[in-house]
Amino acid sequence: MNEFSVTILGSSSAIPTSTRFPSAQLVSHNYKLFLVDCGEGAQIQLRKNQIRFSKIHHIFISHMHGDHFFGLIGLISTFNLLGRKMGLHIYAPMEIEQVLENQLHVTQTKLNFAIHYHFLDFNTRSLIFENKELEIYSFPLNHSIPTCGFLFKEKAHPRKIKKSVLSKYAIADSKFEGIKQGDDFIDTEGNLIPNDVLTTAGNPRKSFAYCSDTAYSKTLSSYIKGVDLVYHECSFMEDMRKTAEEKMHATTYDAAQVAKEAGAKRLLIGHYSARYKDIKPILLETQSKFANTLIAIEGLKIEV
Amino acid sequence: MNEFSVTILGSSSAIPTSTRFPSAQLVSHNYKLFLVDCGEGAQIQLRKNQIRFSKIHHIFISHMHGDHFFGLIGLISTFNLLGRKMGLHIYAPMEIEQVLENQLHVTQTKLNFAIHYHFLDFNTRSLIFENKELEIYSFPLNHSIPTCGFLFKEKAHPRKIKKSVLSKYAIADSKFEGIKQGDDFIDTEGNLIPNDVLTTAGNPRKSFAYCSDTAYSKTLSSYIKGVDLVYHECSFMEDMRKTAEEKMHATTYDAAQVAKEAGAKRLLIGHYSARYKDIKPILLETQSKFANTLIAIEGLKIEV
Numbered sequence: 001m002n003e004f005s006v007t008i009l010g011s012s013s014a015i016p017t018s019t020r021f022p023s024a025q026l027v028s029h030n031y032k033l034f035l036v037d038c039g040e041g042a043q044i045q046l047r048k049n050q051i052r053f054s055k056i057h058h059i060f061i062s063h064m065h066g067d068h069f070f071g072l073i074g075l076i077s078t079f080n081l082l083g084r085k086m087g088l089h090i091y092a093p094m095e096i097e098q099v100l101e102n103q104l105h106v107t108q109t110k111l112n113f114a115i116h117y118h119f120l121d122f123n124t125r126s127l128i129f130e131n132k133e134l135e136i137y138s139f140p141l142n143h144s145i146p147t148c149g150f151l152f153k154e155k156a157h158p159r160k161i162k163k164s165v166l167s168k169y170a171i172a173d174s175k176f177e178g179i180k181q182g183d184d185f186i187d188t189e190g191n192l193i194p195n196d197v198l199t200t201a202g203n204p205r206k207s208f209a210y211c212s213d214t215a216y217s218k219t220l221s222s223y224i225k226g227v228d229l230v231y232h233e234c235s236f237m238e239d240m241r242k243t244a245e246e247k248m249h250a251t252t253y254d255a256a257q258v259a260k261e262a263g264a265k266r267l268l269i270g271h272y273s274a275r276y277k278d279i280k281p282i283l284l285e286t287q288s289k290f291a292n293t294l295i296a297i298e299g300l301k302i303e304v
Numbered sequence: 305m306n307e308f309s310v311t312i313l314g315s316s317s318a319i320p321t322s323t324r325f326p327s328a329q330l331v332s333h334n335y336k337l338f339l340v341d342c343g344e345g346a347q348i349q350l351r352k353n354q355i356r357f358s359k360i361h362h363i364f365i366s367h368m369h370g371d372h373f374f375g376l377i378g379l380i381s382t383f384n385l386l387g388r389k390m391g392l393h394i395y396a397p398m399e400i401e402q403v404l405e406n407q408l409h410v411t412q413t414k415l416n417f418a419i420h421y422h423f424l425d426f427n428t429r430s431l432i433f434e435n436k437e438l439e440i441y442s443f444p445l446n447h448s449i450p451t452c453g454f455l456f457k458e459k460a461h462p463r464k465i466k467k468s469v470l471s472k473y474a475i476a477d478s479k480f481e482g483i484k485q486g487d488d489f490i491d492t493e494g495n496l497i498p499n500d501v502l503t504t505a506g507n508p509r510k511s512f513a514y515c516s517d518t519a520y521s522k523t524l525s526s527y528i529k530g531v532d533l534v535y536h537e538c539s540f541m542e543d544m545r546k547t548a549e550e551k552m553h554a555t556t557y558d559a560a561q562v563a564k565e566a567g568a569k570r571l572l573i574g575h576y577s578a579r580y581k582d583i584k585p586i587l588l589e590t591q592s593k594f595a596n597t598l599i600a601i602e603g604l605k606i607e608v
Contacts, residue, residue: 018351044344066407
């Protein structure tokens with residue numbers, strides 16, 4: 001089974017509180033790290049959670065509201081002060097480049113590493129990253145400015161060869177990789193042994209979707225069908241629906257509805273308005289519509 | 305006696321740690337608030353210390369290194385979200401304007417209050433603010449880019465009229481204000497009573513100086529003679545003097561030397577390199593040269 005986890009670095013909406021930081025989450029997949037949004041103080045939260053800065057190579061910024069990127073310039077400055085040489089990939093709206101370059105300029109900072117910008121497409125679902133084990137997609141959300149969510153989806157796992165067949169058919173080591181990928185096998189007498197006799201299914205493809213900020217969107221669920229864990233913002237409780245709709249944010253019921261429509265196994269909520277001192281009622285109200293709901297708090301680490 | 309205090313919001317140098325934030329201090333004089341530097345996370349530290357955001361009207365930025373201003377855009381955004389209408393005065397290098405305006409632009413933020421920029425002069429001591437009770441001066445420091453310190457100095461307090469003289473000379477209420485300011489008095493028989501017979505000296509003029517970032521500067525003390533409390537950066541201990549000098553930062557002995565030369569009553573040190581897990585040795589080394597030294601930690605409030 002792959003390592004696949006999400007750590008909450010910030011659970012607040014636009015205004016942070018004394019205990020809640022602006023949006024940032026760390027996704028780890030087989031110990032490769034992906035930072036999703038980077039609100040003010042994200043680098044301090046990374047430290048608190050003992051995340052090694054040198055292992056972060058990919059940063060995803062959902063949109064150009066400050067509570068999702070004001071921490072990025074500080075993190076990049078720290079990378080540089082720590083002697084970073086490895087390039088950094090930033091997946092973000094194109095305006096991020098001028099914000100960073102302007103601040104690097106006025107602070108007379110010459111980076112010792114390259115920033116590779118990958119600008120987001122806000123119109124459709126797009127594959128923006130892949131390695132051998134993982135694909136990352138951006139997809140459009142429904143907010144007051146162009147905003148993307150991000151889907152982290154494992155690639156198909158290789159099938160598992162049954163131990164019992166190895167000696168029975170005298171399968172050479174050189175054939176293993178092909179059989180794991182679905183090849184049939186021809187034994188020494190010329191008989192074709194179908195793959196499903198030789199193997200069992202690989203581990204299920206786990207997935208995590210990050211949806212912030214967004215009002216309820218009917219199309220959203222189509223981008224993340226069958227997701228294992230969906231983070232959906234939940235800025236307001238149901239009695240503030242009017243405010244939520246005006247600001248193009250979601251309520252408890254909106255988040256639950258999207259989780260249901262997507263067929264998600266679990267829902268994670270966050271991005272609470274600073275007005276909520278106690279967040280337990282937000283959890284309870286969401287759970288009344290979608291039982292398998294978790295609530296984001298700083299430092300929480302969830303296995304996907 | 306006037307209320308006059310300094311609260312530490314950030315004690316770290318350029319790289320924050322899990323517990324130490326970048327530079328920011330809050331000066332309160334008769335409950336008027338002055339924010340000095342605004343590193344990343346300053347707004348969270350203000351919350352933790354229960355400072356009312358609506359009472360902050362003046363912000364001072366010493367120089368354009370990110371650990372001294374990366375928190376400013378977030379604080380301004382929060383001011384706006386909280387419905388601020390009152391103008392905000394920012395005393396800073398001129399580059400601060402483009403940094404803020406650029407980020408307000410890309411985040412499509414229309415502020416509901418005015419920002420009044422006051423650009424610093426890095427060549428000489430300058431009066432940059434005054435009210436009835438307080439003067440604030442900027443003065444040049446000795447850093448790798450143009451940098452100012454700030455001196456908060458109370459105006460002369462009115463002299464105190466001796467109770468015994470009120471009935472003796474039948475002094476009318478209307479004369480009180482003048483006598484407190486140093487006027488002599490002419491009694492009903494035409495005799496001139498000198499002011500020093502009528503009054504005793506007012507409370508002493510307290511002062512606080514903020515010096516960060518700076519290498520040792522021989523001229524620095526001339527700007528802050530007789531200061532009650534001087535904050536002087538102390539990024540490194542003495543065994544790192546070479547590094548300190550290369551980076552144009554101060555050591556323990558440098559901070560102590562400036563405090564001595566200025567005739568300061570007390571020295572406050574901060575801006576420690578992230579390499580120091582334990583800051584007590586920094587305090588002890590400074591105290592070996594200047595006994596009356598305090599050490600900055602987040603949340604510490606010092607009466608001037």
